[in-house]
Amino acid sequence: MPQRRSHVSTSAAQTELATALAVLREAAEASLGFQPGVLAEADSATAPQPTLDLRDLSFATLDPEGSRDLDQAFQLERTASGYTVRYAIADVPAFVVPDGAVDAEARRRGQTLYAADGRIPLHPPVLSEDRASLLAGVDRPALVWTFSLDPTGAVTGFRLERALIRSRAQLDYESTQRSLDRGEDGPASLLPEIGALRIEQERLRGGASLNLPDEEVVRAPDGTYAIERRSPLPVEEWNAQLSLMTGMAAASLMLDAGIGILRTMPEPDAEAFDTFRHQTEALGRSWTTGTYGEYLRGLDRRDPITLPVLEAAASLFRGAGYRVFDGAVPQDAVQAAIAAPYAHATAPLRRLVDRWTLTICLAVSNGEPVPGWVRDSLDELPALMQESSQRASRLNSATINTVEAALLTPLVGTTIEATVIALRGERATIQIAEPAVTATAPVPPGAKPGDVVRLRVTRADIAAGEVEFAL
Known part of the structure; x- marks a missing residue:
């Protein structure tokens, strides 16, 4: 469903x-x-x-x-x-x-x-x-x-x-x-x-x-x-x-x-496996035994941390x-x-x-x-x-970017809550529950995948398919 x-x-x-x-x-x-x-x-x-x-x-x-x-x-x-x-x-x-x-x-x-x-x-x-x-x-x-x-x-x-x-x-x-x-x-x-x-x-x-x-x-x-x-x-x-x-x-x-x-x-190389292992440790869901396939099959899909883990695992499927x-x-x-x-x-x-x-x-x-x-x-x-x-x-x-910008247009100037999915330097991939939007945004220092952060929607450009957020 x-x-x-x-x-x-x-x-x-x-x-x-x-x-x-x-x-x-x-x-x-x-x-x-x-x-x-x-x-x-x-x-x-x-x-x-x-x-x-x-x-x-x-x-x-x-x-x-x-x-x-x-x-x-x-x-x-x-x-x-x-x-x-x-x-x-x-x-x-x-x-x-x-x-x-x-x-x-x-x-x-x-x-x-x-x-x-x-x-x-x-x-x-x-x-x-x-x-x-x-x-x-x-x-x-x-x-x-x-x-x-x-x-x-x-x-x-x-x-x-x-x-x-x-x-x-x-x-x-x-x-x-x-x-x-x-x-x-x-x-x-x-x-x-x-x-x-x-x-x-x-x-x-x-x-x-x-x-x-x-x-x-x-x-x-x-x-x-x-x-x-x-x-x-x-x-x-x-x-x-x-x-x-x-x-x-x-x-x-x-x-x-x-x-x-x-x-x-x-097959993913040793560096990709090492990176993924470190990511699972940082997320509190360490991959310690079995193959990566067995590890992924054993994840609880109801666990909010599972999505960040799967996003990290995507680097193995390249x-x-x-x-x-x-x-x-x-x-x-x-x-x-x-x-x-x-x-x-x-x-x-x-x-x-x-x-x-x-x-x-x-x-x-x-x-x-x-x-x-x-x-x-x-x-x-x-x-x-x-x-x-x-x-x-x-x-x-x-x-998807264009429709997401349209969804966020009425919310420009307001504050929303979002879940951090993956970190990208000083920015992160975030997931907003309502409206259903996945985007890139700045996050507070120390934020980690799975954390809920508050962000202000500062811009939504439908024609360009772009959205911007501020802390």
Whole structure:
């Protein structure tokens, strides 16, 4: 459930905010629309009919409420030897013509962007929200991963097949969590059990999850904007484990075949670990035993000091990138936080690189050659993804800063209370509870993370996305 949602209330601030957000979109070169040639190709795109028919299986999707670009659907079974997990992925490769107009535009965009006034999709909505999306109650081609798990949740075998499926239910996180808490039967009934086992497998591998609270701009039905700050629900973490399992399977297929693109992250060095240990000591939550993954899993999310600890731990989760190979298998193949080789393979409607991963994995699974267009364009992907990620980060950061300035505009000249999250020399990252704002401000000498300080709001510039405070 949302932890906090704060709305921009004054009409003048709303008007100025709307103008500022439009400017941000233009600066990010993020257009909602597509050129006529792209739309025409998307409108005429059809996928070949798969020979494997899995429509008798009760797949379901699980996403934020109201989502239309549904990349994944799952179907969970208990078996005599453990569990069967089927994870269906939208068959975007079947709809996109290599080197066609949709492909070229997707390469330019790189990923779906999330702006305050709506998503800026990677693919035209006729594909991303209709024909390729795993919507409930309609037949859809999909790339289906079938996993066999033993009673401990370890993978004992898997396969990838192109199939026709029909999702039976479109679930959302919050209502599904409530249903599971009540012990109700449904498509996700086994998800807590399997998710917990996969989290234990992550612990055994030495993996780690950060799970920082999300902060995003939302638009209310009345057109007002707000900042929503929320922590991931347990059902989101269990669901994420299915995606992680699939990404590790995809990586293993590509490594065995000697061609692919991995999502990698280096292990933090000794200096980063030492710095984090000192930070946990200063916060009164010393990391003294076990791996950093075990330490982070053991934090009490109700403890107000946990957020500063997680913010400090973010320094350990740096350096992620993409590693292309065709021939020799790379030495640096591991994603350190996952503690295994890993690939992006579960969000092809929203992320460009997944289409390449899935195409390679399907070819390998079928014993067929990897298509030439994949080999010819592999080397381009890291730069395309890095550029789109930077664009997404800039847009997200600027959007949040702009809305936060609008939230604080009525409070200029007043005094507020804020919690210190992290120190940055003589300044600190602070978190204000109401309105829900995270910002940088001066703090009194001797202040430490977790302390509550009183600050005066001296300036809020919506157009510039800037706020200033004084002691």
